[in-house]
Amino acid sequence: MPNRYGLITIAMTAVFAESAISAASAQTPNAEAAQAEISALREEMEDLRADYEARIEAMEARLKRAEEAAAIPPGAVAGPTPAPDTAAAAAPIGTPVAVAQIAQQAASVPANTYNPGISVVLNGGFAAYESNPDTARIPGFPLDEEAGLDPEGFSLGESEVVLNANIDHVLYGNLILAFDGEGDVGVEEAYIQTTKLPGGFTAKAGKLFSGIGYLNEKHSHYWDFIDAPLPYRAFLGVQYGDPGVQLRWIAPTDFYLEFGGEWFRGDSFPAAGAAKNGRGTAAGFVQTGGDIGASSSWLAKFSYLRARADERETPLGSLFTGTDSLGIVSGVFKWAPQGNPVRRNLIVNGEYFFGREKGEFDGTAINLNRSGWYAQGVYQFRPRWRIGARYASIGSEGAPIALLGSEIDDLGRSPNATSALLEYDTSEFGRFRLMYTLDDSDALSNNEFFARYTVTFGPHGAHRF
Amino acid sequence: MRKLMMAAAVALAALAAAPANAKLKVFACEPEWGALVQELGGELADIYTATSGLQDPHQVQARPSLIAKARAADIAVCTGAELEIAWMGLVQQQSANPKIQPGAPGYFEATAFVRLLDKPASFDRSQGDIHAYGNPHIQTDPRNILLVAKPLSERLATIDAANAAAYRTRYADFENRWNAALLKWQAVGAPLKGKPIAVQHKSWVYMIGWLGLNEVVALEPKPGIPASSGYLAQVIETLKAHPAKIVIRAAYEDPRSSEFIARRMSIEPVLLPFTVGGTKEAKDLFSLYDETLRLLSEGMGS
Numbered sequence: 143m144p145n146r147y148g149l150i151t152i153a154m155t156a157v158f159a160e161s162a163i164s165a166a167s168a169q170t171p172n173a174e175a176a177q178a179e180i181s182a183l184r185e186e187m188e189d190l191r192a193d194y195e196a197r198i199e200a201m202e203a204r205l206k207r208a209e210e211a212a213a214i215p216p217g218a219v220a221g222p223t224p225a226p227d228t229a230a231a232a233a234p235i236g237t238p239v240a241v242a243q244i245a246q247q248a249a250s251v252p253a254n255t256y257n258p259g260i261s262v263v264l265n266g267g268f269a270a271y272e273s274n275p276d277t278a279r280i281p282g283f284p285l286d287e288e289a290g291l292d293p294e295g296f297s298l299g300e301s302e303v304v305l306n307a308n309i310d311h312v313l314y315g316n317l318i319l320a321f322d323g324e325g326d327v328g329v330e331e332a333y334i335q336t337t338k339l340p341g342g343f344t345a346k347a348g349k350l351f352s353g354i355g356y357l358n359e360k361h362s363h364y365w366d367f368i369d370a371p372l373p374y375r376a377f378l379g380v381q382y383g384d385p386g387v388q389l390r391w392i393a394p395t396d397f398y399l400e401f402g403g404e405w406f407r408g409d410s411f412p413a414a415g416a417a418k419n420g421r422g423t424a425a426g427f428v429q430t431g432g433d434i435g436a437s438s439s440w441l442a443k444f445s446y447l448r449a450r451a452d453e454r455e456t457p458l459g460s461l462f463t464g465t466d467s468l469g470i471v472s473g474v475f476k477w478a479p480q481g482n483p484v485r486r487n488l489i490v491n492g493e494y495f496f497g498r499e500k501g502e503f504d505g506t507a508i509n510l511n512r513s514g515w516y517a518q519g520v521y522q523f524r525p526r527w528r529i530g531a532r533y534a535s536i537g538s539e540g541a542p543i544a545l546l547g548s549e550i551d552d553l554g555r556s557p558n559a560t561s562a563l564l565e566y567d568t569s570e571f572g573r574f575r576l577m578y579t580l581d582d583s584d585a586l587s588n589n590e591f592f593a594r595y596t597v598t599f600g601p602h603g604a605h606r607f
Numbered sequence: 608m609r610k611l612m613m614a615a616a617v618a619l620a621a622l623a624a625a626p627a628n629a630k631l632k633v634f635a636c637e638p639e640w641g642a643l644v645q646e647l648g649g650e651l652a653d654i655y656t657a658t659s660g661l662q663d664p665h666q667v668q669a670r671p672s673l674i675a676k677a678r679a680a681d682i683a684v685c686t687g688a689e690l691e692i693a694w695m696g697l698v699q700q701q702s703a704n705p706k707i708q709p710g711a712p713g714y715f716e717a718t719a720f721v722r723l724l725d726k727p728a729s730f731d732r733s734q735g736d737i738h739a740y741g742n743p744h745i746q747t748d749p750r751n752i753l754l755v756a757k758p759l760s761e762r763l764a765t766i767d768a769a770n771a772a773a774y775r776t777r778y779a780d781f782e783n784r785w786n787a788a789l790l791k792w793q794a795v796g797a798p799l800k801g802k803p804i805a806v807q808h809k810s811w812v813y814m815i816g817w818l819g820l821n822e823v824v825a826l827e828p829k830p831g832i833p834a835s836s837g838y839l840a841q842v843i844e845t846l847k848a849h850p851a852k853i854v855i856r857a858a859y860e861d862p863r864s865s866e867f868i869a870r871r872m873s874i875e876p877v878l879l880p881f882t883v884g885g886t887k888e889a890k891d892l893f894s895l896y897d898e899t900l901r902l903l904s905e906g907m908g909s
Contacts (some may be wrong), residue, residue, distance in 0.1 A: 161619075184792055311710075314700075338705040342678055392678045392703050398671035431671030436659060439670045476670075481662040482859055569832070571732060599732065604697040607670050 185491075193436070198553055254518055258307035258315075261600030263363045265299030267292070280372070280583045281539035282512070282552025284456045286379030286411035292369075292592065295509060298323035299594065302330065302363070312338040318361075330361075331383065342392040351383040352425050353390070353402045354445035356472040356491055359383055366489060366520045368577045368594045372534035372559050373495040373514035379411030382447065402427045408450055412466040415452025422450040429472075431607070436480050442607060443472040451501065460549045464501010464508075470494070474504040475606070485525055492517035495536075503541075503550050510550070512538040520563065530563035557583035572597045631767045634677050634707065636685035636695060637664050638883040639746040640660025640717060640759075642892045644684055646781045647760045651770050655680070657698075660884025663859045664690055665736070665831070669697040669829035677702035679683060680713070682766055684759065688723060690743035692808025715762050717755040721745045724812045746882055748813035753785050789895055795900045802907055803849060805842070805874075807856035807865045810881070811872045814899070823851045826864045834864050846872050853906040877906040 269275070275291035290301070300323075306316040314337050318330040329445060333348030351359045358381050370380045386406030393399040406413070410424015416422055425448070431441035447468045454462045471494045478487035496513040514536030522528045535558035541551040561579040568574070572595070579590040630653040635641030639657035648654075655676045657663050664686070667673075677683065677698045685691055699708055706713035723741025745751040760778035764771035787838055800819040807826045815822050824845045828838045846868070853875045854865045862876070869876035879890035879899050889895040 152677065327860060337700070337708060339703065340705060342703045344700075344703045363625075383734070390703070396675065396679070398675035400674075429671075433670065433672045438663070439668075439672065441671055476668070479658065482666060484663065484666050485861055520902070569732075589888075604669060604693050606667055606697065606701075 151431040160446070163509075171489075186422075247506060256307075258305045259601040259603070261598060261602045263300075263302040263304070263361075263596070263598050265301060265594065265596050266297065266591060267368075267594035268296050269294055269300060269593075270591040273584075274584055275588075275590075278584060278588065279549070280376055280536070280557045281375040281453070281555050281585070282541070282550060282557070283536065284458075284460055284462065284549040285375065287457045288379045288381075289375040290409065291590070293323075299596075300362070304600075304602075308337070310332065312336060335425055342394060344390045346388040346390075347386075349383065349385045350388060351381055352404055352406070352423075352445050352447065353388060354382065354404075354425050354427050355470045356441070356443065356474055356493055360606060363596045363598065365564055366530055367518065367532055367561060368592050369573055369579075371493075371516035371518070371532060372536050372557065372583070373493065373516055376514060376536050376557075377412065377466075377495050377497060377512075382410060382412070382423075382425075382449075384408060384410050384413065386423070398429075398431045400429050408452075411454070411469070412447075412452030413451055413509045414462075415448035415450075417450035417452040422452070424448050431474075438475065438477045439607070440476070441472075441474040443470075445472070456549060458549055460504050462499070462501060462503050462504075464499065466497060466499050468495060468497035476607070483522070485522075487522045488519065490517075490519045499550075504548060506537060506543060506544045508545070508550065510539045510541070512536070518561075520565075525570075526567045528565040528567075530561075530562070530565070532559075532561040532563070534559050534561075553585060555583075555585070559583060571599060571602070631763065631770075632679050632681045634683040635682035636683065636691050637746070638885075639752070639892065639895070640684040640755075641684070642883040642895075643756060643759060644753060645761070646892060647756060647774060647777050649777060650761055650844060651767065651773060652763075655789070660880060660882045660886075660889065661859050665693060667691070669694045669701060673698050673767070674701045677707060678704050680704060680707050682713040682762065683707040684715045684717070686718055686743050688718035688740040688743035689738045690718075697743075712762065712765060715759060717751075717759070718743055718745060720754050720758050721751045724816070725809065735827075735829025737829075742809065742812050744810040745813055747811050747899075748817040749785070749789060749892075750817060751813060752892060753782065753789075755759055756781060756785070757781045784893075792896050797902070799900075799903055799907060803851045805846065805851040805854040805865075805868065807854065807860050810857060811855065818903070821888075823849045826854070826868060833861075839864060839867065842868060843871055846874075850874075853877045853903070855879050855906075858885035875906040877902055879903070 214281060222502070225418060233582050234361060269292045271291070271294055275294055278291055279285065299322045303319045304316070306314070309315045313331070314335045315331045316335070320328045321329040322328070323397040329349055331348070331350050333346050333350045335346045336344055339345060353359050357370065358378065362370070362381070366579065374380055384406035386404060388402060388404045390400060391400045393401070402461045404423070404425040405421060406423035407416050407420050408414070408418070409416050413423045425446065427445035429441060429443035431439065433439045450467045451462050451464055451466060472491070473493070474489070476487065479485070493513065494513070494515045497507065498510045498511055502508070514534070516532060516534035518532035519531060520528055520530035535556060537556040538552045540554070545551055559579050559581045561577055563575060563577045575594045575596070577592040577594070579592070581590055582587040611903045617673070631648060631651055633641070633644050633648070633652045633654045635644060635654055635656045637658055638656050638660050641654050644652050644654050657673050657676070658667055673694070683699070685695060699714070705711065707716060717738065723743070723745070725742035727734065727737045727739065730737065756778065762775050764774040767774070796818045801821055803821045803823045805824050805826065806822055809825050809827070809830055811822070814820070824842050826839070826842055827835050828834060834842070850872070851874055854869050856862065856865045856879070857876045858881055859876060865876050878886070879902055880886040880895055883889055883891060883895050886898060
């Protein structure tokens with residue numbers, strides 16, 4: 143049975159025949175013999191050509207049949223399907239079948255053409271602690287329930303489903319649902335965003351993470367370490383997000399300079415109770431950044447948040463009403479040789495938090511200065527392998543005598559934690575991490591061990607710097 | 608709060624101090640398009656090239672510097688076909704510049720004007736780093752440059768209408784020079800026809816088609832998935848059965864696997880510029896292909 147190689151053979155025979163002809167006419171002294179040979183070769187070539195043409199005709203006919211079959215809407219083929227063309231199975235070339243498939247694809251416009259991009263983040267892992275994580279606390283810092291440690295043993299982390307699409311020519315929409323290990327669903331973010339405002343402005347409305355700090359706006363699955371550093375847990379309940387609005391403006395400067403302003407409902411930690419008629423939190427930030435040569439780049443940012451708390455209650459039952467103000471200074475440095483991060487790269491970042499908690503805590507007036515910082519570095523030393531280290535520390539002014547022994551009492555300690563990280567990635571979509579933390583926050587220090595997988599699938603969007 | 612105000616004042620001062628610049632601001636995603644705009648726009652264009660010839664255009668971050676340059680751009684000239692999927696969408700969105708958003712005249716995708724090869728039959732990440740629209744590395748065939756140059760020149764003329772005539776003149780001149788160069792390259796490249804080569808990453812299909820080279824094997828099991836030692840052993844078996852003359856890689860790629868194969872098979876490892884700036888000699892579009900052909904011919908000769 144002739145196949146692709148058969149056709150190539152035919153073509154090659156033809157080429158050789160041709161050169162044989164020219165060779166014959168040029169070199170053979172006996173012209174008659176040469177003429178005879180030439181006519182013989184010509185005849186042979188004619189035969190081959192005829193054979194070839196017949197085959198092409200047969201193939202064209204088969205292609206036509208396949209195209210006609212493909213044009214029938216898929217639903218219409220209710221009756222017996224046409225008997226498979228036995229010849230097609232042994233077709234000389236795969237083309238007719240392939241063409242039929244393409245024709246079929248083109249014939250039906252799929253109903254999901256306008257579906258949003260759907261991606262999924264799966265998270266799970268294992269945690270082991272020296273001391274019971276349920277009673278873990280950070281003296282001086284009343285914690286939100288979100289800021290607790292992962293449960294001991296195996297657990298399913300938050301699984302996220304992300305849906306996003308352009309709504310029309312000027313709007314974009316994003317919805318992120320988070321499923322916790324128990325199957326409860328929460329709206330992590332649900333916002334609309336402008337895409338065509340003039341003058342460098344972008345407006346966002348809905349439920350969103352605030353743009354303050356470096357990590358707050360990033361989704362937790364993209365953080366370098368498995369958990370948030372101490373200051374984020376203590377000052378922001380891991381991440382601050384609420385229903386509200388955000389306006390960003392990029393200055394028309396040659397270097398990067400961006401401003402952002404936000405106004406939120408004020409329901410989540412450190413805000414509470416949707417104070418000021420549901421306009422309890424205001425925030426703003428300014429950031430700049432640039433490149434250093436071809437291999438390094440940096441970002442520097444200052445953020446400010448002012449949150450009203452109206453009867454904010456912790457899981458341990460203490461109550462706070464008042465105002466939290468918080469400033470954050472952030473710096474990020476990234477290095478990759480010639481801007482190629484695949485083989486080796488380094489990310490170093492650090493943030494300094496300073497704030498004041500002013501109001502009434504369990505019936506007693508307080509006005510406490512608090513601060514904290516962390517610094518971390520993650521180095522990719524070979525493709526898909528990374529190591530990291532992080533140190534974090536926070537501190538609060540001493541509580542009034544009436545509140546000694548309460549959650550706001552720092553027990554004279556400066557809580558700190560030191561972490562080490564090892565990461566292996568199967569690809570940019572599959573991350574496997576081991577992390578050890580020496581948590582020296584509470585009166586008794588705690589050895590903590592975490593293992594975590596974090597994978598994403600679907601058309602996952604790009605990540606911010 | 609005071610710091611915020613101060614920063615705002617600095618920004619406004621910078622804004623006021625910025626000189627009025629009549630040049631067309633171009634954000635080129637890759638060096639080849641920056642170089643093409645240089646040919647087509649010359650003095651009319653102020654070009655910023657977002658990636659270097661030593662950088663893998665797949666793996667770039669939406670850095671602050673890119674966002675600032677995109678904010679100011681009148682037109683962004685990119686490859687498209689998902690090559691810049693890891694960063695350009697975010698740069699466009701964060702730049703808040705309506706002129707260069709997808710669908711706007713100021714967003715130009717070169718792959719829209721070239722018939723793409725290697726369109727995958729199925730989309731599944733188990734297939735590695737595949738591009739749904741086909742192979743985006745069209746700049747490895749100089750004939751594609753001409754296919755892109757005409758619509759790009761027209762686009763420049765639309766956006767910068769005051770200079771439309773100048774763009775047309777420059778295009779006509781470029782077309783002549785390019786066609787002459789194509790004839791020269793065809794002649795220089797003719798001896799390469801049918802020569803067997805190995806490639807590190809499947810980024811050369813267009814060049815292979817242009818020169819009629821014969822790709823025997825790729826050193827990556829799947830696009831973007833680095834070779835394991837087991838896979839390299841298979842590659843060696845393939846190369847024993849079908850020997851290649853050279854193994855080629857782009858300037859930004861990890862040299863280890865192609866140098867290993869080159870040593871084992873005693874063939875020549877050839878580093879090609881891949882784009883403008885990939886090697887010192889590839890200074891512009893013309894020298895890019897001069898250099899590519901010179902390196903290929905030299906590699907084959909040894």
